[in-house]
Amino acid sequence: MSAGRVAERVGVPVLAVVTLVLLGLVFFYPVGIVLVEAVRVDGIYSLATFTDVLADEFYFGVFTRVFSDPAVLVRSFPDYRLGLFGFTAYQAILSTIASVLLGLPGAYVLARFEFPGRRTIRSLTALPFVMPTILVAIGFVATFGKNGVLNVALRSVGLPVLNLRGTLAIIVLAHAFYDAPLIARITAAAWEGVDAEMTETARSLGASPLRAFRDVIVPQLLPAILTGALLTFIFSFMSFAIVLALGGLSLATVEVWVYHRISQLDYGTASTLAVLEMFLSLALTYAYLRYEARQRAASAARPPERMDLFGSITKSRLFAWGYALVAVVVFVVPIVSLVVASVTGPEGFTLRNYRFLIERQATAYEFQVKPLTAVTNSLVFGGGTLLVAVPMGVFLAVVSTRNFRGRKLIDTLAMAPFAVSGVVVGLGLLRGFVFGTEAFGYRFTIAGPIAIVAAHAVGAYPFVTRNVAPALAGIDDSIVESARSLGASRARVMLDIELPLVVPAILAGMAFAFAISVGEFDSTVILATGGTGYTMPVAIERFIGRRLGPATAMGVVLLVVTGVSFVIIDRLGEGSGFGG
Template identity: 60%
Template sequence: MSGSTPGHARSHRAERVALPLLGGLTALLLVVLLYYPVGTVLAEAFAPEGSVSLAPVLDVLADPFYHDLFAFTAWQAFLSTLASLALGLPGAYALARFEFRGRETLQSLTAVPFVLPSIMVAVGFVATFGREGPVNDLLRFLGLPTVDLVFTLPLVVVAHAFYNAPLVTRIVAAAWESVDGRAVETARSLGASPRKAFLDVVAPQLYAAVLTSALLTFIFTFMSFPIVLALGGFELATVEVWLYAKVQNLELTEAAALAVLETVVSLALTYGYLRYERAQARGARTVSPLPRQSLRVLDAKRLALLLYAGVVVVVFALPILSMLVASVQGPDGLTLDYYAFLLRRQTTGLAFQTKPLPAVRNTLLFGVGTLLLAVPMGIVLALASNREGPLARLLGTAVMLPFAVSGVVIGIGLLEGLVFGIELFGTRLRVGGPLAIVAAHAVAAYPFVVRNVAPLLADLDRAFSESARALGATRVRALVDVELPLIAPGIAAGAAFAFAISVGEFDSTIILAEGSSAYTIPIAVERYLTDRTLGPATAMGTILLVVTAGSFVVIDRLGGAYRG
């Protein structure tokens, strides 16, 4: 017994330093993988030739071309936000106010578009609204003129709504379900009509959620890259697309100046989003939720919802179905030629050509690496930010930096830092491109782990961990044995999102995989798409869909179902 006492004491000391050590390691990773790379890129705008100068940023500010570029970027984001609200708010109303078979399944499916790879969705929209797509086929059948929406602003806006309308639905539906039904009943008992009760009681409680979802949508569409690049091209270039073009042309100083201004705008938007989200969370207290209605009785309101369901099918289901069909549809009917092309490319293609199996292998390996890095980082940051006070709020904002920084900028920073190497004590330290890609994916993914874990930590009953501590457990033991099992569904959901984000990540990967064999499935899709042959792109997009959906389901089932 006495011999075990020193070992027991050493174990306690080790556990006492474990959390601070883990926190310090996470902070170091953030500096190395995020803050330093981003800082070096942005610094190039102020020190283009080694001397401090504001000239590059001032030149961009003074250039009328960039005024128009930022104005167009904000305009398309504004239109995309309106389209997302118009498509998402009726869905929130249906989920929050009506009871029907499959409602919970439908609510879970609202998370699916958000984790679908954007380049795959772009291919689906090209297949749907292109000259030979089903929309034009229907117009020909009806004897109407065909339309070519590819490389037009309306198609970019609708594609953005595909991604962000489900986000609006989830956020607003959650707020709607937290409305106190007794307040509505009180208003009705005092003579208010249903419309008056909604405007005076329900609507004010939804404003914060609507504004939060609108701000988040605007941020995502302002920073959108693959959708605009694939569906708009340089004819409809946004700041992000133009930034990528500058990098491709090796105009790095001008690119850095552009990145500085874009980051300032996106950081301001992100701060506003986080502020309103906190206000919404503080006000979300469900006392007596509104009773849901049945959809069985057909009236004008329910008929409108049926028409809305038809629009949802066209916007959400048709692009995916069109991509699947286009992958097996040739000029002469059903065919597997496009998949055969991929097999030929794999077996007989030249070394420099894009092959499918390396793309699949790299995608899965990078996804696993992202999980190993992003999930622990997300848990530690969620624990650190789950405290009261201004420091915790500042940390909560700082960890969301990847939401506000261009993926292209992160890719450039990692390329110039980790890949090209950092001079340290006379030795140049560098890592390979694949490790840099994993780092970029982890940076993009860990905020989703934080967003899934932090709310569960905030709602956790502290009595459980306090009881464990009272019985002699260390802080680490209480965390591992008590807290982590209770928040396991959030960890599993964060892991599923992290893996899906890695599988579909495009912005930084296209920078880091340039000229190497470390390309992923989204990069392969984009390369096949640029050949102007939609068939191989849709076949590769189908493979990407299978990998994404399969991986998401496996991780979600292993760890527990996601609950938003």
Template identity: 85%
Template sequence: MRLARVAERVGAPALGVVTLGLLGVMFVYPVAIVLVESVQVPGGYSLAPITAILTDEFYFGVFAQALSDPAVLVRSFPDYRLGLFGFTVYQAILSTIAAVLLGLPGAYVLARFEFPGRRTVRSLTALPFVMPSIMVAIGFVATFGRNGVLNTVLRSLGLPTVELLFTLKIIVLAHAFYDAPLIARITAAAWEGVDAEMTETARSLGASPLRAFRDVIVPQLLPAVLTGALLTFIFSFMSFAIVLALGGLSLATVEVWVYDRVNQLDYQTATALAVLEMLFSLALTYAYLRYEARQRATSAARPAERVDLFGAVSKRRLFAWGYAVVALVVFVGPMASMVLASVTGSEGLTLRNYQFLLDRQADAYDFQVKPLTAVVNSLLFGGGTLLLAVPMGVFLAVVSTRNFRGRKLIDTLAMAPFAVSGVVVGLGLLRGFVFGTEAFGYRFTIAGPIAIVAAHAVGAYPFVTRNVAPALAGIDDSLVESARSLGASRVRVMLDVELPLVVPAILAGTAFAFAISIGEFDSTVILASGGTSYTMPVAIERFIGRRLGPATAMGVVLLVVTGVSFVIIDRLGEGSGFGG
């Protein structure tokens, strides 16, 4: 009994020390490495590398010129040269606008119409959190590529084909595909909370339906729309795989250029760019968190009753059905095109793309990408990620629901990876651990696979925390108080009462963490460079530049694995964090 009490007393602090230690090693230290190397010059430290980028027209365009000649902003208006950072912001703005325009009608349909499968469709709006971005890219190549589904149909109809690959249009469209469900998810939740009585009161006072919508509903939806738009902008600004695959260096964003500089072994420029990007994304994330915190509120509103989607023809139903057609084309089309491209060829239906994957696996050349190796690596890295991310995420969720000095630090650690791109984490792990670190007279190094698992865990544990924390916060305090009054310690209450009640949320977080690891591309493509530690997303990227068929076949394999994870999330995540 005495030993059990000692274990209870020291168990939680020990777990806290281990968790914070892992975060320090896997996240804080690699990011610090990038920060230090960005200002490291021969013989010491200097801001010169940062200044050189800020004053370089290639990176900041006319704004770099304005540092020495502010009048250039007037002379060159409106023909501004944006530079790399300016273009990154520009495409993120366009992507955000497109995602909002595509997502808001979806929010309206979800909030105001009842139809079979509505719950499943609403669950599908969580796809941006689990769908690998490289899979979106290959889906768009299969749809809009030179020999894609769209051009095949246009040729069969005798119409001119279109060239969308490596254009800004396809990047914006792919980002809208990826982020519009997020807009719909956030806005639909707000729309369902709009009090029907307020609208009825406005109508009874003589307001037209349009006036009531503008004056009553829009002000209540605006915070949710702005929240979703800000998140979408952050995601688009930090987008990597989609831009790399669909735009290449000709339409490079900051993330893509950092990756190129790493490949060119220009680590000084890469780290300096990464720091500037990180500062910008941190500022955006901070603004988002502050704004989100101000908008949180419980509502006792009486929502309007949903309208049956099937019924007499009306303008509302025609709009809903019209949007359903658009949604099928935009959201289902790319994934369906990927599946179709994987089983078709010049001879018609065929499985030769999957046979190619099998033949490639049997090839004797080790330098070639082997599909089965990629699948096995992805599964092993996913399992390793769970071993780290789930305990860390659960612990941070438990701590974040307690009131104590320093809680804000824990909350920051729980969200910090959202503000730091995988490219930065991967670069820091590469420079800090894979290449080795000198300490205490020794050179410490870790293998690439271990670094990949660490990077995946960093990206995954916040999803565990975000799933478990709301469930813990929702536990009836009387249950805890009853257990404490019977003599149970705080740790025993957590183990015997609280955690068993949030098992579904933990399982949902686990599924999220696994899906995040399976689809993670940004850090993996840096850490797997030149080795055999490539995963399914990295294999897809390497196949895209050579043969579309094998890339789509590997994409289908990734789709199946991701789909299984999503089904688990859908079944277990109801009402918890992102899964709800």
């Protein structure tokens, strides 16, 4: 047998083993480390930490007394002490409601109206997948902070200033900015699939437009709305950078408090909290995937025709233009404020913030953040992430399109990083590999930058898989069968026919992976602590509490890199899992 045929035969199994081993090392082992540390106290396995956390009102508020005194819920109503988990869920509920209220009108406009730039705006609803959360935070500080654009405008007309930073309102609004596009994207797709004939039949039987909407359209949209709401709740519950930058410890969520405990070297409590949150997020993610699968299974015979946005004045058009005005204020102003704040000062237009980034590189002490180092690290880590995440993601996409026993299990394991926060992965990599782990009589350690690349790859490869898998599934089976009938092996068909056909999807996945790496904050801020492996998002967070100008300048640099990645996704991602 020729060497080429041997390589073909063993290549895929070897790639499978390498991928699974790599996935185990960079994800499942670190998560396992966190699980173990949550149940080990002074080297002895114990549930003492779990018991202490579950019984502590700081973490669970009034609910810690429910089992011993159920009437406490009645006696203390409505002045509940929610505790850390309760407050995290509360702000996630408020954020979800705000996102739904802001996103549903956008879904209606995208689904029912035709206008120039509609495709571009629809593509922009994918921005939350690539926009760094720290960028959202700095945009809202630049808008609503003490010296933000809003207060500058208020001072100029003699009105009192309004500082929303450090309030629950700004956190909820920032989450709505981030998540409402997801609601609009998911619901618009369902709205476009509403069966127009059912609505017309209801109207012909005498139903008013409102009743036809309530009884015919809403039931068809409900699965999509629930899917988007559940996904938004998960994102808001696991939110880290936005809460850390805008609320701090005074409005800490579980993620922020885990980070605080890590900074205090209290790894046992941090691991316990992380495990409790992880189990909850896994359950919620499972529910989300069930809803998503149910939504995709639905189809319609004839979608309704879109109306022209421009024309005679109607209630529908007035509503659409009114929403457009709200959307500009909520979605555009924070980004514009970020750019404006980076080039303005008390004296007006200035480039001193960008000069600071350059000069700080030469004058900063070793323990201070050097801006150009942060930019360089982000780009290098992004390149390293591509080397790891793209092969993993493409291989798992190939696996997900094959029929074999155990495929669903592999699919579930491969998508597990969606349900585990970067804080958990970062903590596991820190405790497991950066601090070192004993195996085979040897202590294995890795440098912080390598751990950062591993954490970024964990967060990025599922997006490669979700981009490539639909493209592979869409290849005509007859092409593959013709090649096989001519004697080509399965591996040769994959290399010579299938993968070349999905190159645009692979490139879109690469753009996603790079953008996610460049913007990743949760795991990076843990792994870069005390070292020089900080990135642009970490630099922004360190600047934001001291000097707004340099933070906004660094934010603009990050925005440009993210924007370029998004343009690539928009051009190449049509029809893929996220980019279309």
